[in-house]
Amino acid sequence: MLPYFKKYSIIACVIGIAPSILVTTVYPLFTGTIMAASVGGLLLLFVIFFASLTLGVNMMERKAEKDTTDMLSLYNDKCDPQALIDKGKTVAANITFPCKDTGAWFMSYYAQAMLDVGNKDDALNVERGLRSSMQAAKKPQAKVGILVNLIPLVDKTGGTEQAMQLIQEGLQISEGDPSPIAATRRAYLTSQDKIMKVRASGDALEAVKMDESIIGSTEYPMRIRVEAAWAQARAYFRLADAAGERTALDFVIKHGNKLALVSQAQQRLSALG
Numbered sequence: 001m002l003p004y005f006k007k008y009s010i011i012a013c014v015i016g017i018a019p020s021i022l023v024t025t026v027y028p029l030f031t032g033t034i035m036a037a038s039v040g041g042l043l044l045l046f047v048i049f050f051a052s053l054t055l056g057v058n059m060m061e062r063k064a065e066k067d068t069t070d071m072l073s074l075y076n077d078k079c080d081p082q083a084l085i086d087k088g089k090t091v092a093a094n095i096t097f098p099c100k101d102t103g104a105w106f107m108s109y110y111a112q113a114m115l116d117v118g119n120k121d122d123a124l125n126v127e128r129g130l131r132s133s134m135q136a137a138k139k140p141q142a143k144v145g146i147l148v149n150l151i152p153l154v155d156k157t158g159g160t161e162q163a164m165q166l167i168q169e170g171l172q173i174s175e176g177d178p179s180p181i182a183a184t185r186r187a188y189l190t191s192q193d194k195i196m197k198v199r200a201s202g203d204a205l206e207a208v209k210m211d212e213s214i215i216g217s218t219e220y221p222m223r224i225r226v227e228a229a230w231a232q233a234r235a236y237f238r239l240a241d242a243a244g245e246r247t248a249l250d251f252v253i254k255h256g257n258k259l260a261l262v263s264q265a266q267q268r269l270s271a272l273g
Contacts, residue, residue, distance in 0.1 A: 001064040001102050004094040008060040015056025020049045072109050076221035079257035081113035097129030098136035101145030108149040115156055116260050127153055140173045144185050147173075151192060164196045199231070207235040208244070215251060226256045230265065242272055 002008055024045065027035040035041040068091070075084040092110050095103040111126035130150045137143040147170045155163035170189045174182045198210050211232035215225050233248035249272075252265035 001068045001091075001106070002057065002061045004091050004103065004106070005060070005064040005067065006094065008064050012053070012056040012060040015059065016049060016053030019052040020045060023048055068106055072106070073221075075109055075113045076223045079223050079226060079255065079259045081116035081260075082258060084110065084113045085117065098133035099129070099146075100133075101142060101149065104130050104133060104146040104149040108153045111153050112156060115153075118260070120157075123153070124157060127157055141177065141179070141182060144170050144174045144182070148185055148188055155196075160196050160199045164193070164200065167193045167196065204235040204238040208232055208239070211235065211248075215248075222255055223259065226252050226259060226261060229255075230261045233265070233268070246272060 002012065024035045027033075027041065031041075033041070035045055071084055071088045071091070074080050074087060088106070088110055091106060095107055099107065107126050107130060111123040114120075114123040114126070127150070130146060130153070134143055134146040134150065137146060147166055151163050151166050151170075154166055167189050171186065171193070174186050174189070177183075195210065198206050211228040214220055214228035215232065217225070220228075229248045229251040233245045233252065236242075236245035236248055246269065249265040249269045252259075252261050253269070256262040256265070
């Protein structure tokens with residue numbers, strides 16, 4: 001994420017340059033010669049520069065990733081889409097398409113937050129940007145890295161069928177890749193495939209069971225659990241189970257904070273009486 005945080009990129013460069021400037025200033029005081037005047041001194045200068053630059057980049061990259069995670073948590077854990085939009089607008093503005101998987105990671109959630117506040121046009125622009133990024137990626141692993149971030153956004157903009165097509169494409173691209181990250185992504189794609197198939201089947205009873213497992217798992221961020229509760233409420237409606245529907249709607253209202261689903265759940269609960 002570092003390229004998208006300009007101030008951290010600048011700090012990383014300062015950390016890389018500052019020690020070299022300090023050493024070249026102090027070196028003549030002890031040796032009586034300019035550091036770059038000898039091959040040994042020049043090599044030492046390069047070593048110091050590259051070591052300090054690597055340190056600076058690593059430090060600022062970790063900081064950028066932490067800040068990104070904290071921003072995304074506003075939406076995923078605190079269920080406040082507008083807070084992510086407000087806090088992350090500078091980062092979003094710095095991410096241009098085609099982007100890498102780190103940019104796709106942020107922009108997928110950012111676009112979903114925009115959908116939540118009713119800004120569909122900008123969200124669709126992000127989707128198109130992510131699709132172009134996936135096509136532009138030359139390495140299969142990079143392509144899949146963008147694809148896995150695109151799936152939840154496409155599920156909301158284009159529906160389950162389009163999301164399932166992406167899942168199958170991702171599984172085909174990553175097939176046979178023995179790397180740990182590829183294995184992790186295949187596991188994610190496989191789990192999403194199972195969820196999408198239940199959604200597409202129209203089997204309300206299976207949907208209720210699946211959503212219950214998501215709602216009750218703290219491994220999922222709260223937003224995902226709230227969205228599962230809303231899906232479960234709709235499944236209970238198809239089963240004509242008003243009590244189950246109320247319970248699911250109550251979960252949405254209690255935990256959904258500022259998600260758009262909360263007002264929809266309140267309206268439906270009022271209709272149930």
